[in-house]
Amino acid sequence: MYGPLLASLADDLDLDAVRVGEVALTRRELLGAASVVAEAVAGRDAVAVNGSASMETVVAVVGALLAGVPAVPVPADAGESERAYILRDSGAQMWLCDADTDADGGSDLARHDINVGARGDAVFDEPDEAAVGLIVYTSGTTGKPKGVRLPRRALAASIDGLADAWEWTADDTLVHGLPLFHVHGLVLGMIGALRVGSPLIHTVRPTPAAYAEAGGSLYFGVPTVWSRICDDPAAARALSSARLLVSGSAPLPVPVFEKLTALTGTAPVERYGMTETVITLSIRADGERRPGWVGEPIAGVQTRIRGEDGRLAPHDGETLGELEVTGPTVFDGYLGNVEATAKVTTGDGWFRTGDIAAIDADGFHRIAGRESVDMIKSGGYRIGAGEVEHVLVSQPGVREAAVVGVPDPDLGQRIVAFVVGDLARTDDLIDAVAAELSAHKRPREVRVVDELPRNAMGKVQKKALLSEL
Template structure:
């Protein structure tokens, strides 16, 4: 079966609505499936044979065409956050080996060292939705299931982002599992406004529609008003989105016609869950996954949905809980253990990082998620926290504290830095930095970090201290930091 059968397989005109002129809509640009396939085919013809291609992942139809073109050509696609700073962008381009940078808006690419995109030697390739492949172009045969489809970058608690190769097999298995869990079919209209450089917005939110055949409406920005106007049957959002929808009763009420509201990327606060149910008449579906595993656990459309419960493992996925000594933890709904997973969606290892890969898997091959969970006797999973204190979830993003600390320490006025996540009513958590520095303001440091990393990783609050609390080994003790 092709990876994107609703786009490339024969007979797609027989899908609900045929090849409608707005089978795909991103912000104000609508495309039929035929138009998308033509634009993606032009990209594929241009990049065939490249070792990897980066995509400047703006929320545009051109980004979708670029990603699909890479998949058609069998070239690994590296989505690049549009707000990434020069250090992060340069690292991703060099680490992934991307020879080309695809963009629908070359003028939006920042320049550094005289090079568009910030890395000399990487060629910028414009992408247009009206482009078509030359008649003489012959695309390569679709690669095998084990070929890399995407290389996504994830921040750990220390160091630079790590590359996560995702195979075509993993994408197909993950999307088919979710289609089964959510009764997701070509009859649906999927609506979301999520970024197109991570699993939620790109893999689920774009490739999912192209695999199931559902119509896709990407709202550009995930505002309550845009969601209300889209008229979807299936909606994706992060907790921040659902919190804002719940704060707008008129927009929330317009979602009463939707079949399923899905929340992910971070825990949905129970009050938001209850407000969404009250205003829309629908209990949200929560699910759990990681960049390294895609989605592994989810509540089902026909199953139990309750606040904090992320449901059951998807078909083919197995989970278990382990204690600190590695011993099994009972599934009694109360005992906490580290969640470990295995199955067809789990990646094989980090790009060029054998030590990090080895540390992330058990001796018998299960992936250590680093998340703490309980599993109830009926198999329902609840995620209760992070094994480490250094992973911050803010507005649906996963932010490594160590990466932000390193950026702060690059400022000549900063001597020490410790970054934590603090509770925030809208974002879930906000990035907060404790800093030891001289002659610098909060605004100076926030702007400095925003200029080096993705803007969403900047601290929203900074507290200046005379010294950080440290243990005998000199390691900062975040639990001893003074309250804000």
């Protein structure tokens, strides 16, 4: 149905395929280097890839995909115990890395050092679209990381749906500097470019200067990247010739949305997804761009929200419920964990995202946050942390904000806000929320901090904030 996953690599072999930092490969060169890897990994159950921001990672993943062997991207900054767990749990039988990687990935694993200058010509049949293409591990915020089995069908469906929504073609040049071990940077930002045929420029690090110098037509970034670009007006203005600026992996604060729009002349496009579903929702290139909203389902995806009472909630733009998703982008379950898979699967086979959302009558989605940390129950009210955070970051002097619910003997939970910025009176923030939303949604306490704890994709780690209280 979806055709070869890396469709564009077989056409116009002398065209540029990927540049990572100063290293560039044409399609012919990438296929040649990846073919050597494919021969080395063929027949194995799974192979682990050291997910550094390097051409070696690109070649390793492409080689595994060519051979039809599931690739397990391992965070390049993973600690010894995390790396050991992922390798043991995934059943990886080979460690793919660059020659300078000290870690061997596990004493029992065969090691294959990637040579981006190697050239082979082995040809492999395209695996069935139901075959697992990647095993990507979750962040493990609620326990041990879980291996998400992503079939080739899910990768292709999400990329094709976004190509349709964003009018993404081989005429684009994609630029990003995101990690190559998460869905955003690896699936969209690398495999997506190779499937669509648009040259990829990976900047190694997503700095404002690197983005400004790249000269792309399509840019991917997380909110932290866009915030830093807004703090460098010259770099932001250099992106004014870009066709599309895409933000994801965490909510884009409204002030950043507005400032980026003012500096570049282009309103950013937001999208939504998870490791388990790849990307399912997006603003369309030719559609309305609303701050705080992530658009509508891509082709083939269906969504619904379920209220706390277990019933499906209305699509009125206000009522909140847990977002449920179905469609070809959804994963094939957690590796070796039937119980965990069952917990996130409804009786009729939909995926329970654990995210709280509202859907309006036009099918636009607003994500209010995670059920586990972003849905606060205070004084009998259900309050989405996201709406409080949006008000906070719109106040003078506030650069970032994160809201959590803390156990309270009277209210059940009380709202505590952590903010980064230059503030004279925190009480003014409390009053602003009470005025713009309602009194019961106001923070009972505001703490000013130097920075918010974030993971590699820029998501605020609220469990770390709660541990400080």
